[in-house]
Amino acid sequence: MKPGLNENQQKGIHSAAAGFYSMMGSSAVPEVRLDLRGRAAGQWRVRGGIELLRFNPEAFLLDWEAHFPATIAHEVAHSLVYRRHGPGNVRPHGPEWKAIMSALGFRPEVTHRTPLSGRRSRVYIYKCKCRSHRLGPRRHYLVTRRGYRYNCAECGNRLHFLDHVEWK
Numbered sequence: 398m399k400p401g402l403n404e405n406q407q408k409g410i411h412s413a414a415a416g417f418y419s420m421m422g423s424s425a426v427p428e429v430r431l432d433l434r435g436r437a438a439g440q441w442r443v444r445g446g447i448e449l450l451r452f453n454p455e456a457f458l459l460d461w462e463a464h465f466p467a468t469i470a471h472e473v474a475h476s477l478v479y480r481r482h483g484p485g486n487v488r489p490h491g492p493e494w495k496a497i498m499s500a501l502g503f504r505p506e507v508t509h510r511t512p513l514s515g516r517r518s519r520v521y522i523y524k525c526k527c528r529s530h531r532l533g534p535r536r537h538y539l540v541t542r543r544g545y546r547y548n549c550a551e552c553g554n555r556l557h558f559l560d561h562v563e564w565k
């Protein structure tokens with residue numbers, strides 16, 4: 398079994414979320430779950446008026462400093478935008494979201510750099526005469542199933558599949 402977040406870390410995530418809400422004068426803290434998988438580090442969502450914050454424990458384990466507490470602020474900011482502007486009236490990472498991130502003391506960055514294992518995609522290794530090339534699943538499909546040909550931009554020779562697959 399993979400190690401999970403320890404109790405202090407879990408408590409820290411919950412209390413950071415609560416702290417951001419109270420900083421912005423919004424006291425009701427939604428449920429916080431640490432069960433997110435995949436490439437996103439965090440998620441805010443609302444269904445039937447019930448908000449939920451989810452965080453990816455793998456992200457926090459791999460790079461605690463990058464995500465604590467910036468990722469929590471990121472998702473709480475989505476929640477606060479929703480509370481102020483209602484559903485669907487503003488762009489997810491638009492000026493309203495950015496203003497709240499700044500007010501919370503964070504740079505309004507949308508992506509993180511932690512290489513998470515969820516939803517990785519295959520890379521197919523091809524070779525021409527001069528080097529190897531990495532093709533994604535779509536182009537590999539076109540070559541093997543549809544007879545497409547790709548030529549190297551450098552040497553002009555046709556790419557051949559090396560029967561070798563890596564993960565992006």
Ligand SMILES: [Zn+2]
Pocket residue numbers: 471475489490507
């Ligand atoms: Zn976002």
Ligand SMILES: [Zn+2]
Pocket residue numbers: 525526527528549550551552553554
């Ligand atoms: Zn080449």
